[in-house]
Amino acid sequence: KRVSPTDRLRADIDELFGSDRELSSTLEEVARLSVRLMMQAAVEVEVDEFFGRVRYQRRDDDHPAGWRNGWQPPATVKTTMGAVELQRPKLRGTDEAFCSRLFGAGVTRTNALESLVISGWVRGLSDRDIEAALSEVLGPEAALGKSTVSRICLRIRDEFDAWRTRDLSGVCLDYLFLDGSHFKMHPGAPAEPVLAAWGIDTDGRPVFVGLAPAVSESTDAWDDFLADLKDRGLGPPLLGISDGAPGLTGAFDRAFPTSLRQRCLVHRCRNVMAKVSAHDQAEVKADFWKVFDVGDAEPGDDAVGVAQRQAGEFAARWKARYPSAVACVSDDLASLTMHLRFPTEHWRRIRHSNFIERTFGETRRRVKVIGRLPGESSCLSLVWAVLDRASRGWRGFTMTPRALRLLQDLRRQLLAPAPSPDEAPTAPAKVAA
Template sequence: MLSVVNEDGTTGTGSLMDGIVREGARRMLAAALEAEVNQYIAELVGERDEAGRRLVVRNGHHRERSVATAAGPVVVKAPRVNDKRVNEATGERKRFSSKILAPWCRKSPKVSEVLPLLYLHGLSCGDFVPAMEQFLGSAAGLSPATITRLTKQWQDDHAAFQARDLSESDYVYVWADGVHPKVRLGQVHSCVLVLLGVRSDGRKELIALAEGLRESTESWADLLRDCRRRGMRDPELVVGDGAMGLWRALVEVFPQARHQRCWVHKTRNVINALPKSAQPGAKRALQEIYNAEDRDHAEKAIRDFDGAYAAKWPKAVKKVTDEVDELLAFYDFPAEHWVHLRTTNPIESTFSTVKLRTRVTRGAGSAAAALAMVFKLTESAQARWRAITAPHLVALVRAGAHFKNGQLVERPDEPGRDQQAA
């Protein structure tokens, strides 16, 4: 068996394997950088000066630098480009900038993704060097000043995200919820207001993430108005819990959107209003409602629930009977989407992980830093979100197709029944 001598004088095969992995990572990165530069130069081969000389050529390599990766520190020598073209608007020389490895980059994107997680988990700036050095094999790019710069960059990224244009993003379904990660925000009763949507192509996407006070109408209205101002259209359906502030704000800002109450929150609220002895039966009765095959069976299950529990616990039953239309709105949308539309689980599942990462005692420094780090964690999770089932039906919903009990009954380009009768 092959073995090598480690720095501490011991021998082992682990260091050899680590070296092989790092060498493989170095070669792959070097090859990618060379290919990127070659493509850049090839695309501009026709750019020449008056003497016929090319304006964009290779110019050796930059100095070596160490980049922290999951495989350990990798030493790379990025190729250099001499670009003599001039920007006519500014009069400055144009510069080649690698999209694979930026000039300032000292960590791979995967390593940078871990940093907000560790910081939210309570690791202070001064602890990053000894903690990550053992994992990565190098402390390059992990100084306290670097972490501080990262938090500032996260805040800038969040600010840019909150100011982006939404006119090109058509959100057909929207989930809205106020979550309470255990980080220090601006006020004692602050929470994070989250909007998550489904685009017309079926992809889920974070729409907005901002600080709010007690999920109040004013806080929700401010966030929704900002989305409207940036070009967001009325969604077809908004899914949320029973917080009245959201629904009042929606009526004001997006009056065309239909409302769907979250059945997970509704079930929890109803069960909490009943004695323990009645809770198992009531939970099964509620499941019969939202798992019914169509709206008629669901309404019958509501009547059965009313008859079984209204006499003894009228307050619990009224939580259901007073909001029948909002609880059963999902039956007017494709059956393939019901599992997504009955609950705010797309937000809950994402932020359950964020909440686990934010159990710190002293907060995250400032409200802006805390919100920015929650944003970065959510942004990282977004890359792993699954598209909605039957994504092709989302565009039909936006186009005005009519669904009854989950089945398509009229396409937007077909004449209505009244027109056919005429």
């Protein structure tokens, strides 16, 4: 079977997020590809309706005559997201000519279709609103049928609604990453957070777990977010990875009291740098990362002990000049070194909360602001569609026999039923918030 233009666009999105590029640097391209995908899907749905059957479905006697015969060369269409290329279908053997209600002959600018896409997102993917928007632009005779609008717009919303209420009892995570990204969801209002959770399961596979809006990244917001995941069956991970926001760390410890918690080293490094003069930042930064470079030390107390000694050396060198910077490390050292209790091959990927692959070092802040997608429902649906597809390209974790044994030991220590009074506990100590 030939690959349709929409399938090729989906493959392009998969490839985009499977690369090592930063998510922040791909947002504009994602927006353009999303518009292009919606436009191309609209044309292909129109062809399905014209023939009364989908691609490769056999023709029945009551279906119109004709068949698909490939695609015309790409046509460039100008949109507010830039120029995009679309392909019109070639049809043969039809009793009447096919004419797209969205693309007339020679159309190079699609205000109507852009209204379909943008109004669909901005107005919450309402069929009635989309039809009204098209009628306003082109007149009643150019409005789309309800089935076309529904099949294009409702599919994503319905898939998102099903996804965010799905059962999670079958998901068993070793690592749970928690983060918040800010989006402008309401016209004239400041950016608001969207809370996200993704993880690595016991087979080393990435799993996109949760996505929800919030008024702020408060304790109550994170409490509600994590409570929903638990109510749908998500069990405690071995390790939670996040920044050090009090609302998030407190909520995690309440939701998963038996789990360990790693504080994001990238965020902590920024905190340290904020307390150091520009003249010394390069040296202090290099020394900060040396604290967590424990060489060939064995995971567990051995590796943590090396990091503690190196933290002492860091303090000895810089405490006189930058006591507050040193306190940023020493006061929270237990949660900064928690990743060292896990398999060595996972250390570099579980010591920060930026799970989506990016250049390590000077990364963007966790707040990623998008200013083109007002409307909570529309924003969430599009963010989910993008991240869901991105998650399929995320690189999993290598699970060697040695790593599996260590993770299984930690699972028994942390998550097994409490020992009887005559049994000595063996679980690593919990980390204070």
